[in-house]
Amino acid sequence: MRKPGRQEDLPLIDRAHFLPAALRRLFRPRSLDPATGETTYWQRIPGIVGPARHSEFTLIGQQATREALEAWIVAHSGAGTRLLDAGCNTGVEGVRLIERGFRGTYIGIDSNPRALAFALENLAGMPAAFALSDLARTPFPDRYFDIVLSKDVVEHAAGFEPILGELARLARDNVVLSMFIKMSDGPDEIVRHRDGYYLNRYQRSRVAAFMGGLGFGAPHTVFCKHEDEVLSFSRADS
Ligand SMILES: C[S@@+](CC[C@H](N)C(=O)[O-])C[C@H]1O[C@@H](n2cnc3c(N)ncnc32)[C@H](O)[C@@H]1O
Numbered sequence: 001m002r003k004p005g006r007q008e009d010l011p012l013i014d015r016a017h018f019l020p021a022a023l024r025r026l027f028r029p030r031s032l033d034p035a036t037g038e039t040t041y042w043q044r045i046p047g048i049v050g051p052a053r054h055s056e057f058t059l060i061g062q063q064a065t066r067e068a069l070e071a072w073i074v075a076h077s078g079a080g081t082r083l084l085d086a087g088c089n090t091g092v093e094g095v096r097l098i099e100r101g102f103r104g105t106y107i108g109i110d111s112n113p114r115a116l117a118f119a120l121e122n123l124a125g126m127p128a129a130f131a132l133s134d135l136a137r138t139p140f141p142d143r144y145f146d147i148v149l150s151k152d153v154v155e156h157a158a159g160f161e162p163i164l165g166e167l168a169r170l171a172r173d174n175v176v177l178s179m180f181i182k183m184s185d186g187p188d189e190i191v192r193h194r195d196g197y198y199l200n201r202y203q204r205s206r207v208a209a210f211m212g213g214l215g216f217g218a219p220h221t222v223f224c225k226h227e228d229e230v231l232s233f234s235r236a237d238s
Helices: 023-027 053-058 063-075 092-099 115-122 163-169 206-211
Strands: 082-086 105-110 128-132 144-149 171-179 219-227 230-232
Touching: 053 092, 053 115, 053 163, 063 092, 063 144, 063 171, 063 219, 063 230, 082 163, 092 105, 092 115, 092 144, 105 219, 115 128, 144 163, 163 171
Parallel strands: 082 105, 082 144, 105 128, 144 171
Antiparallel strands: 171 230, 219 230
16 A cells, blocks of 8 residues: 555646636547547547436445445555546546545546546545546556556447556556446457447456456456446455
8 A cells, every 4th residue: 555645747637727727628529649549439428427416426326336346445445545446437436435434545537528527526625636548548657556446447348458458557456347247158248339339248257367467366256246246356466
Protein backbone atom coordinates (compact mmCIF):
# COMPACT_ATOMS: atom_id res chain seq x y z
CA MET A 1 0.00 0.00 0.00
CA ARG A 2 1.28 3.46 -0.80
CA LYS A 3 1.68 6.41 1.54
CA PRO A 4 -0.76 9.22 0.69
CA GLY A 5 1.08 11.93 -1.17
CA ARG A 6 1.16 14.36 -3.99
CA GLN A 7 -0.03 13.05 -7.35
CA GLU A 8 2.71 12.97 -9.93
CA ASP A 9 2.41 15.20 -12.97
CA LEU A 10 -0.19 13.15 -14.81
CA PRO A 11 -3.20 14.20 -16.86
CA LEU A 12 -5.65 13.98 -13.99
CA ILE A 13 -8.63 16.25 -13.85
CA ASP A 14 -9.83 17.60 -10.55
CA ARG A 15 -12.36 20.19 -9.70
CA ALA A 16 -9.88 22.99 -9.22
CA HIS A 17 -8.82 23.22 -12.82
CA PHE A 18 -11.77 21.55 -14.45
CA LEU A 19 -14.43 24.23 -14.71
CA PRO A 20 -15.46 25.91 -16.86
CA ALA A 21 -13.09 25.70 -19.85
CA ALA A 22 -12.32 22.01 -19.48
CA LEU A 23 -16.02 21.24 -19.15
CA ARG A 24 -16.66 22.68 -22.60
CA ARG A 25 -13.71 20.76 -24.00
CA LEU A 26 -14.91 17.53 -22.46
CA PHE A 27 -18.33 17.74 -24.05
CA ARG A 28 -16.87 18.01 -27.53
CA PRO A 29 -16.27 14.47 -28.85
CA ARG A 30 -12.73 14.24 -30.04
CA SER A 31 -10.13 11.66 -30.73
CA LEU A 32 -8.33 10.23 -27.72
CA ASP A 33 -5.55 9.04 -29.93
CA PRO A 34 -3.85 11.72 -32.03
CA ALA A 35 -1.88 9.03 -33.86
CA THR A 36 -4.89 7.18 -35.25
CA GLY A 37 -7.64 9.77 -34.90
CA GLU A 38 -9.83 7.11 -33.31
CA THR A 39 -12.68 7.82 -30.94
CA THR A 40 -14.39 5.13 -28.87
CA TYR A 41 -18.05 4.20 -29.17
CA TRP A 42 -18.50 5.59 -25.68
CA GLN A 43 -17.40 9.04 -26.74
CA ARG A 44 -19.86 9.19 -29.57
CA ILE A 45 -23.06 8.17 -27.81
CA PRO A 46 -25.27 11.16 -27.04
CA GLY A 47 -26.33 9.97 -23.58
CA ILE A 48 -24.56 8.56 -20.59
CA VAL A 49 -24.75 4.91 -19.58
CA GLY A 50 -25.35 4.81 -15.85
CA PRO A 51 -27.33 6.92 -13.41
CA ALA A 52 -26.17 10.52 -13.62
CA ARG A 53 -26.38 11.91 -10.13
CA HIS A 54 -25.41 10.90 -6.63
CA SER A 55 -29.07 10.99 -5.55
CA GLU A 56 -29.84 8.22 -8.07
CA PHE A 57 -27.05 5.89 -6.99
CA THR A 58 -29.11 4.00 -4.41
CA LEU A 59 -31.61 3.05 -7.12
CA ILE A 60 -29.22 1.18 -9.39
CA GLY A 61 -29.29 -2.56 -9.99
CA GLN A 62 -26.70 -5.24 -9.24
CA GLN A 63 -26.75 -4.28 -5.56
CA ALA A 64 -25.41 -7.64 -4.36
CA THR A 65 -22.64 -7.60 -6.97
CA ARG A 66 -21.66 -4.07 -6.09
CA GLU A 67 -21.72 -4.74 -2.35
CA ALA A 68 -19.48 -7.80 -2.79
CA LEU A 69 -16.81 -6.01 -4.83
CA GLU A 70 -16.97 -2.95 -2.59
CA ALA A 71 -16.50 -5.10 0.53
CA TRP A 72 -13.49 -6.79 -1.11
CA ILE A 73 -11.90 -3.46 -2.01
CA VAL A 74 -12.51 -1.92 1.41
CA ALA A 75 -11.01 -5.01 3.09
CA HIS A 76 -7.91 -4.95 0.86
CA SER A 77 -7.18 -1.21 1.01
CA GLY A 78 -6.16 1.55 3.38
CA ALA A 79 -5.41 5.26 3.50
CA GLY A 80 -2.48 4.90 1.11
CA THR A 81 -4.28 2.89 -1.55
CA ARG A 82 -4.55 4.28 -5.05
CA LEU A 83 -7.57 2.71 -6.74
CA LEU A 84 -8.36 2.89 -10.42
CA ASP A 85 -11.98 2.52 -11.51
CA ALA A 86 -11.53 1.68 -15.18
CA GLY A 87 -14.75 2.65 -16.94
CA CYS A 88 -15.98 4.75 -14.02
CA ASN A 89 -18.89 6.31 -15.93
CA THR A 90 -20.55 8.84 -13.56
CA GLY A 91 -18.52 7.77 -10.53
CA VAL A 92 -21.10 5.42 -9.02
CA GLU A 93 -18.51 3.10 -7.53
CA GLY A 94 -16.37 5.98 -6.29
CA VAL A 95 -19.24 7.43 -4.28
CA ARG A 96 -20.41 4.05 -3.04
CA LEU A 97 -16.91 2.94 -2.03
CA ILE A 98 -16.20 6.10 -0.08
CA GLU A 99 -19.58 5.83 1.64
CA ARG A 100 -18.68 2.25 2.60
CA GLY A 101 -15.34 3.13 4.16
CA PHE A 102 -12.79 3.23 1.34
CA ARG A 103 -10.07 5.59 2.65
CA GLY A 104 -7.62 5.75 -0.25
CA THR A 105 -7.56 7.82 -3.43
CA TYR A 106 -10.10 7.01 -6.13
CA ILE A 107 -9.15 7.67 -9.74
CA GLY A 108 -11.70 7.14 -12.49
CA ILE A 109 -10.94 6.73 -16.17
CA ASP A 110 -13.55 6.81 -18.87
CA SER A 111 -13.72 7.77 -22.52
CA ASN A 112 -17.24 9.19 -22.18
CA PRO A 113 -16.74 12.90 -21.48
CA ARG A 114 -20.32 13.52 -20.50
CA ALA A 115 -20.23 10.78 -17.88
CA LEU A 116 -16.95 12.16 -16.53
CA ALA A 117 -18.47 15.61 -16.13
CA PHE A 118 -21.14 14.09 -13.87
CA ALA A 119 -18.48 12.06 -12.04
CA LEU A 120 -16.63 15.25 -11.19
CA GLU A 121 -19.79 16.73 -9.72
CA ASN A 122 -20.71 13.55 -7.88
CA LEU A 123 -17.31 13.24 -6.20
CA ALA A 124 -16.68 16.93 -5.59
CA GLY A 125 -14.83 17.38 -2.31
CA MET A 126 -13.89 13.70 -2.08
CA PRO A 127 -10.37 12.26 -2.60
CA ALA A 128 -10.93 11.59 -6.28
CA ALA A 129 -9.54 12.51 -9.68
CA PHE A 130 -10.35 11.54 -13.24
CA ALA A 131 -8.78 11.07 -16.62
CA LEU A 132 -10.37 11.03 -20.05
CA SER A 133 -8.72 8.14 -21.82
CA ASP A 134 -9.26 5.01 -23.85
CA LEU A 135 -8.70 2.15 -21.41
CA ALA A 136 -6.69 0.25 -23.97
CA ARG A 137 -4.10 3.08 -24.04
CA THR A 138 -3.77 5.05 -20.84
CA PRO A 139 -1.06 7.58 -20.00
CA PHE A 140 -0.16 6.07 -16.61
CA PRO A 141 3.10 4.29 -15.72
CA ASP A 142 3.39 0.58 -14.98
CA ARG A 143 1.93 -0.51 -11.63
CA TYR A 144 0.70 3.03 -10.88
CA PHE A 145 -2.43 1.80 -9.07
CA ASP A 146 -2.53 -0.57 -6.11
CA ILE A 147 -5.92 -1.96 -7.13
CA VAL A 148 -7.56 -1.75 -10.53
CA LEU A 149 -11.32 -2.27 -10.65
CA SER A 150 -13.21 -2.66 -13.88
CA LYS A 151 -16.92 -3.35 -13.87
CA ASP A 152 -19.01 -4.16 -16.94
CA VAL A 153 -16.44 -2.92 -19.45
CA VAL A 154 -14.45 -5.67 -21.17
CA GLU A 155 -17.61 -7.48 -22.31
CA HIS A 156 -18.38 -4.43 -24.47
CA ALA A 157 -15.03 -4.45 -26.27
CA ALA A 158 -14.27 -6.44 -29.42
CA GLY A 159 -11.99 -8.66 -27.31
CA PHE A 160 -10.81 -8.58 -23.70
CA GLU A 161 -7.08 -8.48 -24.41
CA PRO A 162 -6.39 -4.79 -25.22
CA ILE A 163 -8.18 -3.42 -22.14
CA LEU A 164 -7.36 -6.25 -19.71
CA GLY A 165 -3.73 -6.18 -20.80
CA GLU A 166 -3.54 -2.47 -20.08
CA LEU A 167 -5.28 -2.89 -16.70
CA ALA A 168 -2.80 -5.62 -15.77
CA ARG A 169 0.08 -3.29 -16.68
CA LEU A 170 -1.37 -0.57 -14.45
CA ALA A 171 -1.99 -2.79 -11.39
CA ARG A 172 0.61 -3.08 -8.67
CA ASP A 173 -1.23 -5.69 -6.58
CA ASN A 174 -4.72 -6.63 -7.74
CA VAL A 175 -7.16 -6.47 -10.62
CA VAL A 176 -10.84 -6.79 -9.71
CA LEU A 177 -12.77 -7.76 -12.79
CA SER A 178 -16.55 -7.62 -12.63
CA MET A 179 -18.59 -8.79 -15.59
CA PHE A 180 -22.32 -8.92 -16.18
CA ILE A 181 -21.97 -11.67 -18.80
CA LYS A 182 -20.61 -14.62 -16.89
CA MET A 183 -17.71 -16.44 -18.52
CA SER A 184 -18.13 -19.99 -19.78
CA ASP A 185 -16.07 -23.09 -20.45
CA GLY A 186 -16.85 -22.90 -24.17
CA PRO A 187 -15.10 -20.74 -26.74
CA ASP A 188 -15.50 -16.96 -26.70
CA GLU A 189 -18.91 -15.82 -27.97
CA ILE A 190 -18.41 -12.50 -29.73
CA VAL A 191 -21.70 -10.63 -30.17
CA ARG A 192 -21.63 -7.25 -31.84
CA HIS A 193 -24.58 -4.96 -31.10
CA ARG A 194 -25.85 -2.98 -34.07
CA ASP A 195 -24.79 0.25 -32.33
CA GLY A 196 -21.18 -0.81 -32.44
CA TYR A 197 -20.39 -2.14 -28.98
CA TYR A 198 -20.17 -5.82 -27.97
CA LEU A 199 -21.97 -8.15 -25.57
CA ASN A 200 -19.35 -10.86 -25.32
CA ARG A 201 -19.14 -13.99 -23.23
CA TYR A 202 -15.51 -14.90 -22.73
CA GLN A 203 -13.91 -18.26 -22.13
CA ARG A 204 -12.87 -18.55 -18.49
CA SER A 205 -9.67 -20.50 -19.09
CA ARG A 206 -8.50 -18.06 -21.77
CA VAL A 207 -8.96 -15.04 -19.48
CA ALA A 208 -7.14 -16.83 -16.63
CA ALA A 209 -4.30 -17.88 -18.93
CA PHE A 210 -3.99 -14.34 -20.31
CA MET A 211 -3.66 -12.90 -16.81
CA GLY A 212 -1.28 -15.70 -15.85
CA GLY A 213 0.94 -14.71 -18.76
CA LEU A 214 1.03 -11.16 -17.39
CA GLY A 215 2.20 -12.27 -13.95
CA PHE A 216 -1.06 -12.80 -12.08
CA GLY A 217 -2.12 -15.87 -10.14
CA ALA A 218 -5.30 -17.88 -10.67
CA PRO A 219 -8.47 -15.84 -10.16
CA HIS A 220 -10.33 -15.85 -6.88
CA THR A 221 -14.12 -15.64 -7.11
CA VAL A 222 -15.39 -12.67 -5.14
CA PHE A 223 -19.00 -13.01 -6.27
CA CYS A 224 -20.97 -15.11 -8.72
CA LYS A 225 -24.73 -15.08 -9.16
CA HIS A 226 -26.98 -15.30 -12.20
CA GLU A 227 -24.98 -13.65 -15.00
CA ASP A 228 -22.78 -11.52 -12.72
CA GLU A 229 -19.26 -12.61 -11.90
CA VAL A 230 -16.56 -10.78 -9.93
CA LEU A 231 -13.00 -12.08 -9.91
CA SER A 232 -9.86 -10.83 -8.21
CA PHE A 233 -6.42 -11.46 -9.70
CA SER A 234 -3.36 -10.89 -7.52
CA ARG A 235 0.15 -10.37 -8.81
CA ALA A 236 2.16 -13.50 -8.25
CA ASP A 237 5.18 -11.44 -7.11
CA SER A 238 3.38 -9.12 -4.66
C1 LIG B 1 -21.65 -0.33 -18.81
S1 LIG B 1 -20.76 1.05 -18.25
C2 LIG B 1 -20.24 0.53 -16.62
C3 LIG B 1 -20.07 1.72 -15.71
C4 LIG B 1 -19.57 1.38 -14.30
N1 LIG B 1 -18.30 0.69 -14.31
C5 LIG B 1 -20.59 0.59 -13.53
O1 LIG B 1 -20.55 -0.62 -13.54
O2 LIG B 1 -21.48 1.21 -12.95
C6 LIG B 1 -19.23 0.96 -19.18
C7 LIG B 1 -18.36 2.18 -18.97
O3 LIG B 1 -17.08 1.90 -19.49
C8 LIG B 1 -16.66 2.96 -20.33
N2 LIG B 1 -15.80 2.40 -21.38
C9 LIG B 1 -16.06 1.33 -22.16
N3 LIG B 1 -15.06 1.09 -23.01
C10 LIG B 1 -14.12 2.03 -22.75
C11 LIG B 1 -12.84 2.31 -23.28
N4 LIG B 1 -12.31 1.58 -24.29
N5 LIG B 1 -12.14 3.34 -22.78
C12 LIG B 1 -12.66 4.09 -21.76
N6 LIG B 1 -13.86 3.87 -21.21
C13 LIG B 1 -14.58 2.85 -21.70
C14 LIG B 1 -17.95 3.54 -20.89
O4 LIG B 1 -17.81 4.89 -21.29
C15 LIG B 1 -18.89 3.41 -19.71
O5 LIG B 1 -18.85 4.52 -18.87
